[in-house]
Amino acid sequence: MLTRLPIMLLAYPEIFLLAAACAILVIDLYLKDATRWITYALSLVALLGCAVLTTIVTGMTGGQLATTFNGMFVSDMMASTLKMFTYIAVALCLVYSRVYMAERGLYRGEYFALALFATLGMMVMISAAHFLTLYLGLELMSLCLYSLVALDRDSAVSSEAAMKYFVLGAIASGLLLYGMSMIYGATGTLEITEVAGRAARILQSDHPSKAVLAFGLVFVVSGLAFKVGVVPFHMWIPDVYHGAPSAVTLFISTGPKLAAFAMAIRLLVNALQPLSGDTPQFQSGWQDMLVVLSVLSMAIGNLAAIAQSNIKRMLAYSTISHMGFMLLGLLSGIVGGNALSAADAWSSAMFYAVVYVLMSLGSFGMVVLLSRAGFEAERIEDFKGLNARSPWFAFIMLLLMFSLAGVPPTVGFYAKLSVLQAVLGAGRVWLAVVAVLFALVGTFYYIRIVKLMYFDEPQDAGRIDAKLDVGVLLSANGLAVLVLGILPQPLMQLCFYAIKGL
Amino acid sequence: MPSHWLSLAVWVPIVAGLIVLAVGDRNPREARAISLLGALVGFLVTIPLVTGFQTGTSAMQFVELVPWIPRFNVNYHLGVDGISVLFILLNSFITVLVVLAGWEVIRSRVAQYMAAFLVMSGLLNGSFAALDAVLFYVFFEATLIPMYLVIGVWGGPSRVYAAVKFFLYTLLGSLLMLIAFLYLYQKSGGSFSVLDYHKLPLPLNAQILLFIAFLMAFAVKVPMWPVHTWLPDAHVEAPTGGSAVLAAILLKLGAYGFVRFSLPILPDASHYLAGFMITLSLIAIIYIGLVALVQTDMKKLIAYSSISHMGFVTLGFFIFNAYGMEGGLVQMISHGFVSAALFLCVGVLYDRMHSRNIADYGGVVNTMPRFAALMMLFAMANCGLPATSGFVGEFMVIMGAMKFNFWIAFLAGTTLVFGAAYTLWMYKRVIFGELANRHVAELTDANTRELLVLGLLAIAVLWLGLHPAPFTEIMHASVNELLRHLAVSKL
Numbered sequence: 006m007l008t009r010l011p012i013m014l015l016a017y018p019e020i021f022l023l024a025a026a027c028a029i030l031v032i033d034l035y036l037k038d039a040t041r042w043i044t045y046a047l048s049l050v051a052l053l054g055c056a057v058l059t060t061i062v063t064g065m066t067g068g069q070l071a072t073t074f075n076g077m078f079v080s081d082m083m084a085s086t087l088k089m090f091t092y093i094a095v096a097l098c099l100v101y102s103r104v105y106m107a108e109r110g111l112y113r114g115e116y117f118a119l120a121l122f123a124t125l126g127m128m129v130m131i132s133a134a135h136f137l138t139l140y141l142g143l144e145l146m147s148l149c150l151y152s153l154v155a156l157d158r159d160s161a162v163s164s165e166a167a168m169k170y171f172v173l174g175a176i177a178s179g180l181l182l183y184g185m186s187m188i189y190g191a192t193g194t195l196e197i198t199e200v201a202g203r204a205a206r207i208l209q210s211d212h213p214s215k216a217v218l219a220f221g222l223v224f225v226v227s228g229l230a231f232k233v234g235v236v237p238f239h240m241w242i243p244d245v246y247h248g249a250p251s252a253v254t255l256f257i258s259t260g261p262k263l264a265a266f267a268m269a270i271r272l273l274v275n276a277l278q279p280l281s282g283d284t285p286q287f288q289s290g291w292q293d294m295l296v297v298l299s300v301l302s303m304a305i306g307n308l309a310a311i312a313q314s315n316i317k318r319m320l321a322y323s324t325i326s327h328m329g330f331m332l333l334g335l336l337s338g339i340v341g342g343n344a345l346s347a348a349d350a351w352s353s354a355m356f357y358a359v360v361y362v363l364m365s366l367g368s369f370g371m372v373v374l375l376s377r378a379g380f381e382a383e384r385i386e387d388f389k390g391l392n393a394r395s396p397w398f399a400f401i402m403l404l405l406m407f408s409l410a411g412v413p414p415t416v417g418f419y420a421k422l423s424v425l426q427a428v429l430g431a432g433r434v435w436l437a438v439v440a441v442l443f444a445l446v447g448t449f450y451y452i453r454i455v456k457l458m459y460f461d462e463p464q465d466a467g468r469i470d471a472k473l474d475v476g477v478l479l480s481a482n483g484l485a486v487l488v489l490g491i492l493p494q495p496l497m498q499l500c501f502y503a504i505k506g507l
Numbered sequence: 508m509p510s511h512w513l514s515l516a517v518w519v520p521i522v523a524g525l526i527v528l529a530v531g532d533r534n535p536r537e538a539r540a541i542s543l544l545g546a547l548v549g550f551l552v553t554i555p556l557v558t559g560f561q562t563g564t565s566a567m568q569f570v571e572l573v574p575w576i577p578r579f580n581v582n583y584h585l586g587v588d589g590i591s592v593l594f595i596l597l598n599s600f601i602t603v604l605v606v607l608a609g610w611e612v613i614r615s616r617v618a619q620y621m622a623a624f625l626v627m628s629g630l631l632n633g634s635f636a637a638l639d640a641v642l643f644y645v646f647f648e649a650t651l652i653p654m655y656l657v658i659g660v661w662g663g664p665s666r667v668y669a670a671v672k673f674f675l676y677t678l679l680g681s682l683l684m685l686i687a688f689l690y691l692y693q694k695s696g697g698s699f700s701v702l703d704y705h706k707l708p709l710p711l712n713a714q715i716l717l718f719i720a721f722l723m724a725f726a727v728k729v730p731m732w733p734v735h736t737w738l739p740d741a742h743v744e745a746p747t748g749g750s751a752v753l754a755a756i757l758l759k760l761g762a763y764g765f766v767r768f769s770l771p772i773l774p775d776a777s778h779y780l781a782g783f784m785i786t787l788s789l790i791a792i793i794y795i796g797l798v799a800l801v802q803t804d805m806k807k808l809i810a811y812s813s814i815s816h817m818g819f820v821t822l823g824f825f826i827f828n829a830y831g832m833e834g835g836l837v838q839m840i841s842h843g844f845v846s847a848a849l850f851l852c853v854g855v856l857y858d859r860m861h862s863r864n865i866a867d868y869g870g871v872v873n874t875m876p877r878f879a880a881l882m883m884l885f886a887m888a889n890c891g892l893p894a895t896s897g898f899v900g901e902f903m904v905i906m907g908a909m910k911f912n913f914w915i916a917f918l919a920g921t922t923l924v925f926g927a928a929y930t931l932w933m934y935k936r937v938i939f940g941e942l943a944n945r946h947v948a949e950l951t952d953a954n955t956r957e958l959l960v961l962g963l964l965a966i967a968v969l970w971l972g973l974h975p976a977p978f979t980e981i982m983h984a985s986v987n988e989l990l991r992h993l994a995v996s997k998l
Contacts, residue, residue, distance in 0.1 A: 396532070434686070
């Protein structure tokens with residue numbers, strides 16, 4: 006009997022990145038600090054290579070759904086799109102953090118290797134078609150992130166943050182795994198599409214394993230909520246964001262959010278769609294759980310952010326509220342048991358996630374930019390009078406803040422518009438009202454940053470010297486928020502195609 | 508033939524603003540010159556909107572329709588009718604004056620100041636011309652950003668409080684309006700076109716909820732009692748130009764919202780809640796008029812007088828006859844001229860004395876006779892003296908109210924007494940009498956630039972007062988159509 010080799014082609018980007026990361030790790034051993042730029046350049050080249058390969062793979066499959074490795078690995082439009090955004094996010098993180106890391110003696114080979122392996126983990130998560138693949142990717146990413154947080158090993162705050170992150174992350178992984186095993190127990194399969202089919206049949210037949218399935222769902226959603234970082238599973242976010250070196254915070258708040266979104270889609274939409282709730286067989290399912298998570302996240306995230314005096318903590322709470330907002334799109338897909346407008350709703354969540362990552366890159370990038378050797382621009386007072394110090398970067402930050410607040414004509418508004426549209430489409434008017442009220446609360450702390458930058462006098466006369474590459478890319482990042490706000494159609498349409506191909 | 512005058516009216520000021528920003532704060536001279544040029548061109552491109560306007564029809568004119576976000580069926584849809592066209596003109600006109608008024612007065616960050624006003628002018632034109640709900644919302648909300656910066660950066664001592672209050676108050680209302688738009692989008696089967704909403708049948712309870720959502724947005728902007736408290740703060744703290752634009756244009760957006768959205772989309776709810784709206788308007792007219800009487804700060808007094816005058820506008824809209832409706836619209840335009848003029852007058856005094864306290868002045872006429880004469884005209888217009896623009900609108904609204912209900916007309920009429928009382932009393936204390944102190948004695952009369960700005964406004968005030976026919980003629984067809992539309996139930 007011949008065992009057919011899996012079609013490797015679909016996984017070429019992952020395989021390439023694995024090889025490249027290993028190679029970079031080895032090459033870096035032979036480099037001195039002065040020639041560290043080679044590692045940096047190679048890492049960027051590796052990401053570029055992944056982008057090229059992903060484009061080729063997408064071209065070959067025509068964006069159609071294709072699986073390999075016995076259905077453990079999937080390549081579809083969503084995977085390609087999210088991977089592309091992940092490469093961009095990771096590459097921008099590397100560029101933004103170069104000076105910051107160098108000034109703190111953290112500009113070492115490990116940083117690049119860990120970042121690339123974390124990226125690989127994200128890619129595997131995004132392409133997972135099997136619970137085990139998903140878990141593998143998740144752990145690869147998480148372990149790299151724990152180490153990245155602790156990269157500054159002399160810093161007590163960082164070590165504490167890493168410890169917290171690790172312990173809570175391990176619990177979350179445990180919950181997720183436990184949930185997966187229950188679902189396996191009920192359905193007898195770990196393949197995501199199979200799970201969906203069998204779960205639907207179990208629900209039809211009123212089988213006793215219905216209860217096991219429901220328990221599994223609860224654990225899976227809890228584990229997912231931990232990883233996405235929504236209330237009440239959010240406790241690690243402020244501490245980790247605060248404790249990690251700013252450049253690592255930048256990393257954690259961007260790419261992994263895309264991976265977490267992909268995980269949510271793979272688990273909830275692809276595998277557990279029959280348990281979404283609002284069907285005769287299963288009255289309340291994950292959609293209703295997400296309602297609770299989302300409302301709590303928007304409430305606690307926005308209210309707690311007001312009280313913060315540290316901008317990293319403030320942005321951490323803002324992340325929580327934004328993830329709550331993103332869930333609004335995810336939970337509006339299935340209405341009355343039918344999925345007619347589901348692609349609209351889920352693509353609005355994807356649009357939200359991508360837009361959030363863009364804004365997060367810019368705002369944490371600015372925090373990184375304002376930090377200098379021996380000085381962390383962490384307190385919100387450090388933004389005082391930025392307009393007097395650098396009108397251009399103040400303007401970029403202004404765009405980012407108004408975008409986070411969801412004020413047109415920035416893209417943050419369209420992100421909110423599209424998820425609210427989905428929520429109203431699902432007939433939950435009250436939820437939309439709650440969402441905008443908390444968005445209003447959130448506006449307060451974003452415009453406080455604008456107030457500090459424009460209305461106050463600078464406390465710190467230090468010049469902001471951005472390296473050319475950082476200056477250009479950060480400006481492009483900020484302006485993208487405005488340009489996509491004026492022309493949001495292409496990105497929206499891209500997200501729609503990506504979700505439609507599921 | 509498709510025309511692009513509306514797009515020009517929107518984008519010329521915005522582009523000019525961006526150019527001014529690019530020129531930068533280091534070249535204030537160039538920044539001023541480009542701003543004035545941009546504002547003038549921005550005004551000139553709005554003139555064809557009136558000269559080419561067809562008065563006989565209520566249809567939208569100068570329509571531009573381009574798909575913008577096909578994903579949500581959002582279009583770049585601009586158009587004006589007799590109701591909106593004049594506000595575009597008014598806004599572009601006021602922008603020129605505001606640029607002139609800030610010419611020498613603003614010394615820090617000149618380019619940013621001028622750019623904020625130019626960008627805001629374009630966005631406001633966009634709000635008046637937008638016929639797509641999302642487009643309208645984008646313009647409507649985007650105006651908050653420059654105004655927030657104008658108040659916060661160039662404002663008075665408690666500018667931060669005022670700016671944040673202004674921002675959050677207005678945002679609260681408009682977010683609920685956004686939900687209303689999304690609800691209408693669902694109900695209309697996926698359309699954001701305002702004109703489609705006009706035809707959309709809706710049950711009464713839905714209409715009432717939507718009306719309340721719109722009311723939150725527009726009442727805060729107008730502002731109506733009791734959500735007016737942000738306005739005195741914002742006015743007092745804003746720089747002169749900011750106050751002028753705020754009073755002359757931004758407040759009109761709220762009233763315009765009622766005419767463009769609340770009334771035609773929700774006619775039954777409008778009738779159902781008319782008593783409520785009239786009550787709020789009368790409270791604004793009478794109570795706020797009394798509040799204005801006791802103010803000691805000139806800007807605060809004019810701010811309260813604005814609220815009171817805007818009460819007339821909303822009153823006119825909710826008595827559902829042609830006199831009231833047209834009167835309300837004329838009052839909006841008149842108030843645009845008069846309030847801008849009064850704020851600029853206070854600005855002229857403030858630049859010299861650095862005080863807005865009425866008590867610090869007295870006998871200004873002795874040192875500033877030409878200025879006193881012009882301010883006299885604006886004060887009279889603010890009281891509604893015949894032959895000034897203030898008279899026309901108020902008279903028409905009172906006539907309309909008389910047809911509707913005598914007692915409402917009677918209560919509204921008291922404004923003529925209160926308005927005269929607070930305006931003239933302030934005028935008397937500031938301008939007449941003996942020279943109050945050494946500082947007043949050292950005042951210099953208004954310079955050419957200031958006289959030009961105030962003179963242009965004086966011409967406008969007299970023109971609208973003596974010969975309002977060209978203005979009302981433009982409105983006629985659209986107002987009649989709106990009233991016909993309002994008379995038909997949508998249930």
